[in-house]
Amino acid sequence: MxxxxxxxxxxxxxxxxxxxxxxxxxxxxxxxxxxxxxxxxxxxxxxxxxxxxxxxxxxxxxxxxxxxxxxxxxxxxNAVLGGDRLEAGGRPTADRAWANAEFIGSGEVLLEQGSLLGAGPGSLWAVYPPDTSSFTAEAILATAEVTGHDGDDARAKLDGGGTVPAGSRAVLLAPAPPPTTVSVWLRRVSGPGGETLRDALSASPRVKFVESARGARFIVNIDDRGCRVYGPGGLQLVEEFQEVSLEETTARLLTRFERSVRLAHLQAL
Incomplete structure (x- = not known):
């Protein structure tokens, strides 16, 4: 379990x-x-x-x-898929997780439930013939880059256009590029300096403001107890400091946001 x-x-x-x-x-x-x-x-x-x-x-x-x-x-x-102990040469049906890749016209395929397998915008996928179980480089029919989503399904553009047969399978080749911005919700900023802080943070190309916890990477509260920065959903406090000046508060917040972006880029290497 x-x-x-x-x-x-x-x-x-x-x-x-x-x-x-x-x-x-x-x-x-x-x-x-x-x-x-x-x-x-x-x-x-x-x-x-x-x-x-x-x-x-x-x-x-x-x-x-x-x-x-x-x-x-x-x-x-035991093997992840299959309850028996691994045997010499024994393999499950497919050697990697895959998504159905259905051709939808105009050089595009729909990766069914692709978002659950990491099909973010910009991710690259290899498309294989139907019933493929061993996803080798030699068997690739085409590659496709994810351009958008329909619910949990992902739309991907085939490189060079063309088509693929019904029932094709796709596996992830390269993940989506890391984000270049951080979504921030200024939940509570007491006093007259709220808009000034917002303007100061807006000068950074890294910061994208949202107006609710949904979609916020960081949530910022500033009151008479100081500045507190929370993670997604406001569940965990990630940084706390006593507000001294607009310049210092802005600098510390931007350092936190910039570090998040740098970590995302390092993890994508």
Missing amino acids: LDAAAPGQYGLEGRISHEHWFGWFSWSLARALATGPQDRSIDRLHAEIQDVMNNLGDLVGVRSPGSRMKAAGAVRE
Whole structure:
């Protein structure tokens, strides 16, 4: 059994991929399944899930809750997909997580439920023939770049146009490029300096303001107790300091926001 958090901890959720919100554990599980072989052990999968959750925590400046696994020692060595112990040469049906790639005309394919497998705008996918189970470079029919979404499905433009057969499968080749901006909600800024702070932060190309917690990477509160910066959903305090001046407050906030963007770029390397 895999859990989102240990007893006494909160599970986290936030806007991780384009406009969609996910639980951190659910997103990390989907990412781990999408980017590794399906014949790995459950023990290894759990370690990869925790790595993704830790990276999310570094990205937004909060401490990630630890996912939890409960399994007998023998079960921990089983393949992720399939209940039997791994055998020499034994493999599950497909060696990677894949999405149905349906041709929708005008040189585009629809990656069904693609957003759950990391199909963010700008991500690159390899398209394979129907029923492919071993996704090798030699078998690629085409590559496609994600341009938008229809709910959880992703629209992708085929390089060079053309078409692909019905029932084609697609796997992730390269993730979406990292964000260049940070969404910030100034939830409460007491006193007459609120608009001045907003204007000062607006001078940075990194800052994009939102008007609610939904979609905010950081939430800022300033009152007589000082400045407090929260992570997604306002669940965790990531920084707190006593407000001294507009210049110092602006500088400290921009340092926090800039670090988030730099971490995203480093993790994309």
